[in-house]
Amino acid sequence: MSPRPFVRLNMAMTADGKIATSTRSVHTFGSPRDARHLYELRASSDAILCGARTVEETNATLGNGGESFRRLRLRNGRAEHPVRVIVSGSGSFSTEARIWSHRFSPIHVWTGPTVTAARRQALQACADVVWTSPTDPIDLAAGLAQLAQDHGIRDVIVEGGGQLNDALLRAHLIDELHLTLCPRIFGGRTAPTISDGTGIEHITEAPGFTLKSLRRHGDELFLVYSRGTPLPT
Ligand SMILES: NC(=O)c1ccc[n+]([C@@H]2O[C@H](COP(=O)([O-])OP(=O)(O)OC[C@H]3O[C@@H](n4cnc5c(N)ncnc54)[C@H](OP(=O)(O)O)[C@@H]3O)[C@@H](O)[C@H]2O)c1
Numbered sequence: 307m308s309p310r311p312f313v314r315l316n317m318a319m320t321a322d323g324k325i326a327t328s329t330r331s332v333h334t335f336g337s338p339r340d341a342r343h344l345y346e347l348r349a350s351s352d353a354i355l356c357g358a359r360t361v362e363e364t365n366a367t368l369g370n371g372g373e374s375f376r377r378l379r380l381r382n383g384r385a386e387h388p389v390r391v392i393v394s395g396s397g398s399f400s401t402e403a404r405i406w407s408h409r410f411s412p413i414h415v416w417t418g419p420t421v422t423a424a425r426r427q428a429l430q431a432c433a434d435v436v437w438t439s440p441t442d443p444i445d446l447a448a449g450l451a452q453l454a455q456d457h458g459i460r461d462v463i464v465e466g467g468g469q470l471n472d473a474l475l476r477a478h479l480i481d482e483l484h485l486t487l488c489p490r491i492f493g494g495r496t497a498p499t500i501s502d503g504t505g506i507e508h509i510t511e512a513p514g515f516t517l518k519s520l521r522r523h524g525d526e527l528f529l530v531y532s533r534g535t536p537l538p539t
Contacts, residue, residue, distance in 0.1 A: 310450040313355075315464040315471060316347050316484040317500045320492045325466060326363075328494030333364055339523045340486045344465075345371030347484060348388055349378040351463035353453060357470035358394035367408040368465075387411035389459060393470050395444050397421035397429055406432050414457075416449050418442045446477055472503025475513050481533050483515055489525040 318336040319325055326333040348354060354368045361368070368390045370376050376386050387410045392399055395418040405413060412434040417426065419442050430436050437452060439445045453459040464474060474480050485500070506512050515531035522528075 309454050310447065310479075311352070311454050311459045311462045312481050313450065313462045313464060313474070313479055314347060314351070314482040314484060315474065315480045316344060316486075317466055317471070318344075318486040318488055319500050320488055320490040322491045322493060323499045324492040324494070324497040325468060325500055326498045327492050328497040330363055330498070332492075335490055336486050336488055337524060337526055340488070340526060340528075343484070343486065343528060345375040346378070347463050349375050349384065350382050351388055351461045352384060352459040353389040353391055353457075353462045355391045355393065355462050355464045355470070357467045358392055358399040359469070360465065360467040361392050361405055362400050362403050365404045367405050369408065369410065385411070388463075389414065389453075389457065391416065391449075391453070391462075393444065393446075393449075394429075395420075395439075395442070397425035399429065401428050401432050412457075414453075416444060418444050443473065446474055446479055450479065466500075468498040468500060468502030472501040472505060475501055476503070476506060476511070478513050478533075480513065482518075483529075483531040485529045485531070487527040487529060 317325055318340050348371060356368065360366065368388065370379055370387050379386060389412050391414040393416045397417045399415060414435040414437060415429050415433045416437050416439065418439050426436065437449060439448060450462065464471065514534040516534035518532045519530045520527060
C-alpha cells in the first residue's frame, strides 16, 4: 500500500449529531475554545481537506487562524499556511467561491473521471493543482497517497462535511477523530450530520474507534478517538 498522510477528522456537533441546521443557515455553534481547538489542529497539519459544499456554504478560506497560530505552525515545523484541498467529484465546485480570492497557500481540487472538459478547464484556471481520480467514486486513498508522494504532505485535517466524512470513514481512512460535543439540539431529518453519504449496511463494516481522551470545557466535551478495531459480528 502507498504511504499516505496521517488523517484526523475534526467536527463540532450538537448533542444529536448535527453539524448544521436543517436549512443549513447555522453551521457555527461552538465556543471560542472550540474555534481555538480547530486552529490548533490546523497548526499541526500540512493540509486541510474539505468537501465542496462546506467550502461554498461556509464561505471558508481555510487559513491558519492568524498570527499566534501562524507562529504555532512554525514551531510545529509546518509552512506558514496549510495547503487547501477541496473534494468535488463532479467538478461542480464554484469558480466564484470566496476561497479563490485568498491565495496565501496552494489550493488543490480533487475531481472524478466524469467531469466535463469545460468544468475541468474552469477549475484548472483557478486551482494550483487539479487531481483527477482514475475511478468513480473518487479513490480517496489514492488522493491522499499522491498528497504525500507529490506534495510532501505528512498530516491532513479533514473538516467535513458529512458526505466527505462518510466516504473517508467507510474507506477506513480516518486515523483520529476529534469531536466537540456542543450543548444544543438542532433536530430535523435533513440537517447534515457528521457522517451522511451512503453509510454502511453491516456492523462489521463500521469503522471502530478507541476513546483516547475526554476533556470538559464549560458545557462542551472535547472527545478524541483513535482508530480501533471494528466491532465483532
Ligand atoms: N459543524 C461543523 O463542524 C461543520 C463542519 C463542516 C461542514 N459543516 C456543514 O456541513 C454541510 C456540508 O456538508 P455536506 O455533506 O452537504 O457536503 P460536503 O461533504 O462538504 O460536500 C459535498 C460535496 O463534496 C464532494 N464530495 C464529497 N465527498 C466526495 C466523494 N467521496 N467523492 C466525490 N466527491 C465528493 C461532492 O462535490 P460535487 O457535487 O462537486 O461532486 C459533494 O457534492 C454544510 O451545511 C456545512 O455548514 C459543519
